[in-house]
Amino acid sequence: MMNVSNQNFFLIDFIKIVPLIRYILLVTVLITFSCQNPTKKVQNQSQNPNVIIIYMDDLGYGDVSSYGKGKLKTPNIDKLANEGLKFLKGYSSSATCTPSRYGLLTGTYPWRNPRAKIITGGSLIIDTGQMTLPKLLKINGYKTGIVGKWHLGLGKDKINYNKIISPGANEIGFDYSYILADTQDRVPSVYIENGRIENLDVNDPISVNFDKNDYGLPTGLKNPELTTMKWHHGHNGSIVNGIPRIGFMKGGNKARWIDEDMADNFLNKAEEYINENKNSPFFLFYSLQQPHVPRTPNPRFVGKSQMGPRGDAIIEADWCIGELYKTLEENKLLENTLIIFSSDNGPVLNDGYFDDAVEMLGEHTPSGGLRGGKYSLFEAGTRVPFITYWKGRIKAGVSDQIISQIDLFNSISKMIESDFRTKDGKDLSNLILNHTGEGRNELVIEAMGRTAYRNKEWVMIPPYKGRKIAKNVQIELGNSSEYMLFDLERDPYQKDNLAKKNPEKLKFMISNFDKIKKY
Ligand code: NG6
Numbered sequence: 001m002m003n004v005s006n007q008n009f010f011l012i013d014f015i016k017i018v019p020l021i022r023y024i025l026l027v028t029v030l031i032t033f034s035c036q037n038p039t040k041k042v043q044n045q046s047q048n049p050n051v052i053i054i055y056m057d058d059l060g061y062g063d064v065s066s067y068g069k070g071k072l073k074t075p076n077i078d079k080l081a082n083e084g085l086k087f088l089k090g091y092s093s094s095a096t097c098t099p100s101r102y103g104l105l106t107g108t109y110p111w112r113n114p115r116a117k118i119i120t121g122g123s124l125i126i127d128t129g130q131m132t133l134p135k136l137l138k139i140n141g142y143k144t145g146i147v148g149k150w151h152l153g154l155g156k157d158k159i160n161y162n163k164i165i166s167p168g169a170n171e172i173g174f175d176y177s178y179i180l181a182d183t184q185d186r187v188p189s190v191y192i193e194n195g196r197i198e199n200l201d202v203n204d205p206i207s208v209n210f211d212k213n214d215y216g217l218p219t220g221l222k223n224p225e226l227t228t229m230k231w232h233h234g235h236n237g238s239i240v241n242g243i244p245r246i247g248f249m250k251g252g253n254k255a256r257w258i259d260e261d262m263a264d265n266f267l268n269k270a271e272e273y274i275n276e277n278k279n280s281p282f283f284l285f286y287s288l289q290q291p292h293v294p295r296t297p298n299p300r301f302v303g304k305s306q307m308g309p310r311g312d313a314i315i316e317a318d319w320c321i322g323e324l325y326k327t328l329e330e331n332k333l334l335e336n337t338l339i340i341f342s343s344d345n346g347p348v349l350n351d352g353y354f355d356d357a358v359e360m361l362g363e364h365t366p367s368g369g370l371r372g373g374k375y376s377l378f379e380a381g382t383r384v385p386f387i388t389y390w391k392g393r394i395k396a397g398v399s400d401q402i403i404s405q406i407d408l409f410n411s412i413s414k415m416i417e418s419d420f421r422t423k424d425g426k427d428l429s430n431l432i433l434n435h436t437g438e439g440r441n442e443l444v445i446e447a448m449g450r451t452a453y454r455n456k457e458w459v460m461i462p463p464y465k466g467r468k469i470a471k472n473v474q475i476e477l478g479n480s481s482e483y484m485l486f487d488l489e490r491d492p493y494q495k496d497n498l499a500k501k502n503p504e505k506l507k508f509m510i511s512n513f514d515k516i517k518k519y
């Protein structure tokens with residue numbers, strides 16, 4: 001039992017601390033109130049918008065109907081384009097996937113990194129110590145996630161697919177990753193969630209190689225009768241779901257994806273990610289696999305475009321984007337989310353399978369009439385649809401300023417008031433948000449290890465050896481024994497080489513190009 005003197009002691013003590021308790025209560029009430037104050041919340045949120053990059057794979061300048069060049073109808077992408085800011089001179093940094101993605105996520109020209117070339121089962125090409133867009137956002141309080149195609153390499157040396165695959169997306173700044181490793185046409189044909197293959201049965205481990213070992217299993221080369229999609233060039237390795245792939249794969253039967261469900265699956269994961277992270281600022285890299293080969297639209301979309309699987313896959317992707325938009329709308333996130341839409345490189349029709357892309361094209365022009373395509377140093381290789389949308393913040397408009405995907409790092413960094421800037425990127429936040437100010441003056445583009453230089457409306461392509469037209473894909477690559485110089489203002493389709501007629505301009509272009517390459 002407590003004695004009296006002790007009781008008194010407690011009473012006196014309690015009286016003494018009453019003001020302190022009052023003070024604590026008052027502070028608690030104030031904090032609670034300020035957290036619930038909607039005005040305050042909106043203010044905080046609008047300073048740090050969610051950022052979603054919707055990134056297509058091989059979508060051309062003319063594939064989005066809002067650009068007014070082709071015949072396909074893409075109403076959901078059009079909504080972003082027509083109600084947001086549509087860039088007519090938006091560029092990916094490369095005419096192929098891996099380097100473009102490297103440029104997008106690091107804000108650095110990919111040709112500065114000799115490892116930024118199309119990856120086939122290779123290791124991670126981003127240094128885990130390097131600053132990246134997801135890392136920048138993460139250290140500024142964002143949740144960061146990627147859903148979809150990765151293609152920046154995984155692991156350090158040889159990957160053991162049956163263990164945690166690391167380093168990968170999670171090690172360069174993404175809290176959450178749900179990816180396909182390289183491309184839909186490369187093995188392993190499985191989804192990888194935070195470094196672990198989804199649905200992998202330990203009793204059926206996966207082996208993968210890209211050399212010659214077919215594990216004694218059927219391949220597209222030996223067993224064409226087992227394939228439902230025929231290979232045209234390359235793509236004659238292991239057969240998964242009737243589709244012959246690049247590379248060989250054994251085991252992991254339960255983990256294999258179903259190609260026709262891939263778009264729905266990625267969409268579901270992207271929507272789940274938004275639902276789970278809607279209460280904090282988030283960054284989502286929604287990296288769609290369409291319309292890269294193999295083109296496998298869900299049966300719901302087959303026949304919709306009248307252009308065969310390539311067109312159908314684009315319509316499917318457009319639908320997915322509409323669904324994602326609805327999710328943002330339902331969660332009242334649109335007014336607080338910057339959406340950036342673009343593509344990793346220009347279009348290609350026959351990229352290795354017989355899928356009627358050429359035969360059923362009709363009047364449609366995937367490149368919007370620009371010269372070249374995927375793999376090319378001509379405009380269609382890297383000039384891609386490029387749209388920024390933020391409901392109530394970005395006014396509808398069309399910009400003819402030059403912008404590159406490598407500028408997104410610096411621009412987003414400025415928007416969130418961070419000081420990080422890359423040397424190669426430009427802060428074009430003012431242009432993106434307010435449609436004021438200038439874009440880039442100059443730009444280096446890359447295609448299959450070669451580079452070319454744009455300055456305002458002039459483009460200079462140095463001489464390169466090699467085929468003029470790629471053998472199978474039938475795209476003009478931009479190789480020539482002589483310098484090429486084009487004035488895009490007067491000659492947007494690059495028909496008239498002015499190098500000989502305008503030696504002064506050529507000299508100017510070469511010397512500026514050399515300067516950028518050196519710093
Ligand atoms: C090429 C493939 C092509 C495609 C490309 C990567 C062959 C013959 N061609 O090597 O089909 O997969 O790599 O495309 O195998 S990208 O958009 O990811 O860069």
Ligand code: CA
Binds near residue numbers: 058097292344
């Ligand atoms: Ca691509």
